Amino acid sequence: MTQSMPSQQKLKFLDTALYMLAVGLGIRWIAVAAAVGPASLPLWIVALFVFFLPLAVATAELTSRYEGEGGIYLWARDGIGPLAGFICGWLYWISLMPYFAGILYFLGGLTIAAIGGDPKDTLLYISISIAISLLVTAVQVAGLKYGKWPPNIGIIGGWIVVFVIVGMGAVLAAQGRSATDFHHASFVAPLNFNTAILWGTIVFAYGGIETAGMLRNEIEGGMRTIVRAFAIVGAGSLFIYILGTSSFLVILPQSALTRLGGFPDALRIGLAHVGLGRYAPVVIGLFALSMLGALVAWFGVGARLPFAAGIDAFLPPVFARRNPKTGAPVPAILLQSALMIAIVILSQAGSSVAGAYDFLVAMGVLGATIPYLFMFWVHIKSANMPKIAGAWAPFGGQRTTLVLGWLGMVSCIVAIVCSMVPSSSDPHPLAAFLKIVVAAAAMIGVGLLFYWLAARRRKALALAPAE
Numbered sequence: 417m418t419q420s421m422p423s424q425q426k427l428k429f430l431d432t433a434l435y436m437l438a439v440g441l442g443i444r445w446i447a448v449a450a451a452v453g454p455a456s457l458p459l460w461i462v463a464l465f466v467f468f469l470p471l472a473v474a475t476a477e478l479t480s481r482y483e484g485e486g487g488i489y490l491w492a493r494d495g496i497g498p499l500a501g502f503i504c505g506w507l508y509w510i511s512l513m514p515y516f517a518g519i520l521y522f523l524g525g526l527t528i529a530a531i532g533g534d535p536k537d538t539l540l541y542i543s544i545s546i547a548i549s550l551l552v553t554a555v556q557v558a559g560l561k562y563g564k565w566p567p568n569i570g571i572i573g574g575w576i577v578v579f580v581i582v583g584m585g586a587v588l589a590a591q592g593r594s595a596t597d598f599h600h601a602s603f604v605a606p607l608n609f610n611t612a613i614l615w616g617t618i619v620f621a622y623g624g625i626e627t628a629g630m631l632r633n634e635i636e637g638g639m640r641t642i643v644r645a646f647a648i649v650g651a652g653s654l655f656i657y658i659l660g661t662s663s664f665l666v667i668l669p670q671s672a673l674t675r676l677g678g679f680p681d682a683l684r685i686g687l688a689h690v691g692l693g694r695y696a697p698v699v700i701g702l703f704a705l706s707m708l709g710a711l712v713a714w715f716g717v718g719a720r721l722p723f724a725a726g727i728d729a730f731l732p733p734v735f736a737r738r739n740p741k742t743g744a745p746v747p748a749i750l751l752q753s754a755l756m757i758a759i760v761i762l763s764q765a766g767s768s769v770a771g772a773y774d775f776l777v778a779m780g781v782l783g784a785t786i787p788y789l790f791m792f793w794v795h796i797k798s799a800n801m802p803k804i805a806g807a808w809a810p811f812g813g814q815r816t817t818l819v820l821g822w823l824g825m826v827s828c829i830v831a832i833v834c835s836m837v838p839s840s841s842d843p844h845p846l847a848a849f850l851k852i853v854v855a856a857a858a859m860i861g862v863g864l865l866f867y868w869l870a871a872r873r874r875k876a877l878a879l880a881p882a883e
Contacts, residue, residue: 426636431564433645435631438567438713439624440649441656443574443706444522447679448617449657450664454598455605459618460657463827468622468653470824471788472646473810474795477817479629480639480808481798486724487629487717488791493728495794499867502730504790506863509721511783512714513752513759519711520545520760526680526704545760548708552715553753559742563716570709573702577683578656580699584686585663593689595672596665612837616781619831621657623784625649626791627717630724639808679703715752722748730870781835782856788828796821 427435449456478491486493486501488508493501524544527533533540556563588594605611628635628642635641667686683703684696723745726735734747799817803809810816836852 426634427564427631428636429641429644431568432628432631432635432637432641433648434568434571435564435713436625436628436645436649437571437652438709439627439717440622441571441574441624441652442621442710443578443656443660443703444679445617445621446657446660446664447682448614449661450668450682451670452605452611452614453670454596454601454662454665455603455611456614456661457658458603459605459615460654460661463615463618463622464650464654466823467619467827468625468650470792470795470820470827471623472625472650473816473820474791474824475626475628476639476643476646476808477798477810478791478795479632479642480806481801481804482629483632484724486721486727487632488626488787489721489724491629491794492787492790495797496790500790502725502867502870503860503863504787505721505725506866507783507859508787509718509752510755510859510863511787512718513755515784516549516711516715516718516756517545517759519707520548520756523548523704523707523711526700526707529680529700542760546757548711549753549756549760552708552712553749555712556716556719556749557739557742557744557746559739559744561742563712563744567709567713570706570712574706574709577699577703577706578660581663581667581683581686582659584690585659585666587690588686589666594666595669598662598665612834616785616831616835619785619827620781622653623788624714626788627714630717630720643808715749715756719745719748719752722751729874730867782832782852783859785828785831785835789825789832792821792824792828796825 449460478495479487482490482494484490486505489501489505491501492504521541524541527544528537528540555566605614625646628645632638632642663686664682667682667689672681680700680703683699684693687693687696687699722731722735723738725731726733726737726748735745735751737747738744739746796818799814799821810820836849
């Protein structure tokens with residue numbers, strides 16, 4: 417079943433490109449990469465070819481092959497089967513909750529730093545996170561006509577921040593004041609926790625463009641618009657991740673960079689080094705705006721998954737409803753908002769802020785990467801399916817599909833393994849590992865329970881005598 421948006425609310429090319437940039441680029445991840453040092457730079461390049469390119473090709477082929485609502489859920493459902501489709505969509509959707517919570521923690525940290533609060537005050541973190549989540553919910557309930565603006569404005573603010581970072585790095589490097597000696601640095605990543613979490617993060621950072629499949633009926637121009645937007649995201653990714661990471665390492669030494677606070681610290685110190693320290697609050701504010709835009713963008717596409725599951729009767733039919741005026745799937749949005757707030761609160765159980773953040777990142781990476789296995793498997797299968805007239809296909813046809821499909825599959829398997837590696841600095845590494853395993857098993861178990869209940873409900877309806 418397909419439900420389309422009113423034509424006046426469809427995304428045009430510029431809106432689509434900005435929206436894809438908002439979901440497909442994660443500026444904050446360059447701090448995670450810089451914390452590993454110059455060795456992270458080759459990994460960004462490798463991941464572009466072994467993950468982003470396969471993902472872009474798979475998304476373009478599958479979006480043009482399968483019509484309807486749901487994107488990655490729809491592809492797995494029609495390409496493998498209903499159970500695979502439901503579990504794929506369920507994991508993809510539920511993994512967004514820790515991802516949303518991670519962004520909220522990040523924004524909370526920036527807000528606390530701006531107001532001079534205590535960075536260890538967990539109650540303050542939770543309060544700010546809930547306030548932001550309610551704002552995001554209100555924007556999405558208003559519909560895509562308004563929901564597109566925070567991502568559009570945010571990505572513009574984010575690009576300004578990136579150019580500021582690259583500019584600071586260039587100035588300091590030209591003055592011979594680089595904090596990192598690139599000439600004598602090792603570009604081989606060590607086999608440790610930081611590298612493991614980095615590879616999982618890099619795969620996660622390059623992800624997001626598959627959301628085009630969830631918005632295909634809301635994009636004006638169809639596949640032509642989508643493919644052009646992918647090209648922009650690919651070029652933007654390479655620029656931001658390589659030059660951004662390099663500039664961070666020019667501004668601060670690797671030892672001074674952290675996953676949670678490295679980004680704002682580098683901005684403040686870098687601006688002070690070039691005599692522009694008074695502008696630090698403005699630049700950090702633009703960065704926060706870009707993060708908020710990414711949250712709004714992902715929140716919007718995420719709500720399309722329970723909406724699609726409602727259409728297929730895997731969730732109660734209330735989730736298949738749109739607001740007739742705005743086109744927003746309001747029940748799905750409200751469900752997602754409630755779960756996001758719950759994850760923010762529960763992630764604090766027995767953890768520091770930094771520990772909760774690492775856990776949220778690990779769960780977001782793990783939960784989002786498993787569905788890619790379903791997606792690439794369908795893509796590999798599609799190489800032997802009958803061709804569809806007018807469907808998009810890569811240069812090289814079947815052979816290209818198979819090679820890129822397997823490259824994407826292997827990249828995801830490695831990322832999944834890496835996301836489960838406990839930190840060497842964790843006082844209880846086994847407990848940290850088990851926490852991730854149990855949480856992942858719980859996500860899958862709850863999904864199976866929902867599927868079983870839905871199957872029973874559908875069977876009962878099928879056996880009920882007609883009135």
